[in-house]
Amino acid sequence: MTATPQYIHVSVAWPYANGDLHVGHLAGAYLPADIFARYHRLKGNHVLMVSGSDSHGTPISVEADKRGIPARDLFEHYHQRFLLTQQKLGISYDLFTHTDTENHHKIAQDFFTRLLQGGALYTETQDLMYSELEKRFLPDRYVEGKCYICGYDKARGDQCDNCGNLLEATLLIEPRSRNNPADKLVIRTAEHYFLDLGKFTNELLAYVESKKDVWRANVTAFTRNFIADGLRGRPITRNIDWGIAVPLAGWDDKKLYVWFEAVMGYFTASVEWAHNIVDYHAWKKWWYNPEAKIYNFLGKDNIPFHTIIWQAELLGVDGIYNDGDSARINLPYDVPANEFMNIEGQKFSKSRNWAIWLPDIAERYQPDAIRYYVAATMPESKDSDFSWEGFYSRVNNELVAAWGNLANRMLTFAYKRFDGKVPAYDQLTPQDEAIIRQSEAAFDKVGTLLGEVRLLAGLQAAMDVVRDANAYLNEREPWKRIKDDPADAARSVYTILRVIDNLKILLAPWLPFSAQKLHEYLGYAGQIFGTLKIETFHEHTRSHNGLTYDGSKAVGRWQVSALAQGQALREPAPLFVKLDPEIIEKERAFLGAPRDEHEIVVG
């Protein structure tokens, strides 16, 4: 139990700040990351969990144009909502920042420069379709025209839907914009920088193979496949206005491509955290420490960006900011990608509003209820489905009836019948000791599963203890013994309270809010976890808000209970709100209907 603390970096995919967060974000990345991080915090490991809003990229510009506001205003609006939403749901980021900080710009540019100096970049002149009307280069998929292979009239710039061939947009006959068919397109040449991925093929391949027993099978298979197809250079600059400047003279009309710089956020946010919150060089303990482990949590759509591109970038900048130290920069130890969470059997769709928005449900349900259901139906190995009937029944049957009620029934009983104290006992029976040992053994079992990022199995293992504890009570029947053999009732009530105390910690990574309440009902002081707060950070020319986690006062430990006899309890109350069956239809009615953004109220 007294192993040397490990350095665990939990990096979470960066959400585009062009709309509210939805349940897919939570299921895909934020919740698994938080459960994993909270477990390691309880273990006493040095956790650094970072993410932030992706403030660049076409989706931001497109949405901002649609609303007629500057891109910066749009992303700042959603960034602030991301902070509030995640604070409410208890996603315990050491730092949740964004990519429009001076820090991120500077480091991204330094990455670019270092890659350039290391020979990992090259320039190439591309012929691209340019819209005179929109005054910009159009992505291939926005171009339409006659297929030069089969003659199909509505071929897209990247592929013909009729003959299936991959196309060159510039060769299309009579090319036009899909946004506006009247818009005549012309071919313009532009010089761009490319990241030479092919240069890293062998290193990347060797790395996947070395991690094949750690990474999930789908992640390994996808990555191998991607490499086997042949890695081609990828353009990392673009003719756009909104983004990070290319740090070279004469490149003013271009910016760094968003996918190139956004993933660097894992690194830049670590540096920002160190600069703002602790000491300047602290980030190195995760990035240049051979013992540290970096875990990237993301959705499956993001796999190649993390197992190929980000890793190539890291390989290409190895040694950056390390002041000549020989340690190599750390690549992600694991990339636990989740699949997708569908909604009532259909795919998420922002345009159809087929989505469950986190700010909305956080208004109506307890954070632990949301966390429980999403964690219990997490798409860990395949797509899963969020259904309101499932939410209703799992919350009521499992969270409220099995677990919440176990705690409530015995806390109430002890509080009323044992003078508000943990009962004192003479000697425990073998049956009492057996259930205590069982709940203690779960620390290794659940802990191992959590360490392997097998969160579904971990939750199940913890809930198994809940069921065993309920069964134990039915046999021991303290409510009967209190009448004919009070000493025996004291034994079993003490026992069950100690089991509940263990379950409190076993379930805390999933259910941090109710764990804290339980902690207090059991008569303990202090907080199991640290505190999340929103702070403002000032740079030279701009300021930004970030979500931060202060764990300095946290007392929770991944350790078995040593519940003291006679400890004074506090008056208990039910941990969870039981759901009304009416919510099923009410919530379904929101799907596919127009939605208004509500102000997010915390507390």
Next chain:
RNA sequence: GCCGACGUAGCUCAUUCGGUUAGAGCGGUUCACUCAUAAUGAACAGGUAGUAGGUUCGAGUCCUAUCGUCGGCACCA
């Protein structure tokens, strides 16, 4: 079209390298209990593991074919 993944009880899902009568939760039926937000426990019912072949002493687990669902095929991140 090419590549990949998946298809297991009414529902949601487990079955790490192929190995005893394929498991769990929910839902259903019966019984027990009353401390608890009418909350718990026990027992029972329920699956020829999409389909058809094959390899093997033995396959849900490997191979082939076929049907179905989904994803990727790089400038959408």
